[in-house]
Amino acid sequence: MSKPIPSRWQSSDTAIKAVQVAFDVEETVMNAVRRAAFDNSLSASDQIRLVLGLSVATKPKRPRLTVSLSEEDYRILGKRYGIDPDERLKIKEHVTQDLIQFAQTTEDK
Known part of the structure; x- marks a missing residue:
């Protein structure tokens, strides 16, 4: 039942x-x-x-982009941004800024 x-x-x-x-x-x-x-x-x-x-x-729906990130990806991004790989929220903020910059440079072309 x-x-x-x-x-x-x-x-x-x-x-x-x-x-x-x-x-x-x-x-x-x-x-x-x-x-x-x-x-x-x-x-x-x-x-x-x-x-x-x-x-x-x-x-x-809330507009958003998604990507799957592995532990290795976080290590690479942490190194890129000079942030501890465990600081995932800070890494996310930097990635967001990179995406915004990408969109702006793409629109300028």
């Missing part, structure tokens, strides 16, 4: 039951989806949902 879902989790019930699906497609398809997603200020996942005629969350 399964336990009832706590009321505070019931709104997440649908998301919990969702299954992520990966599609093996040619690079041209991936690029087209990514380009359309970028042009529409959407995630690739939301762009795929639009293409398929599925609903897309209208709630604005």
Whole structure:
């Protein structure tokens, strides 16, 4: 017998039951989806949902970029910025500034 879902989790019930699906497609398809997603200020996942005629969350998402960093990456970045590799928040702040500078120099071209 399964336990009832706590009321505070019931709104997440649908998301919990969702299954992520990966599609093996040619690079041209991936690029087209990514380009359309970028042009529409959407995630690739939301762009795929639009293409398929599925609903897309209208709630604005916090714009952010993500990257996975290993212990070795933190050591390299710590050395680059002259920061202890365990000072991850400080490293994140420096990386954020590097990304902002990258965007500014890219826009100037």
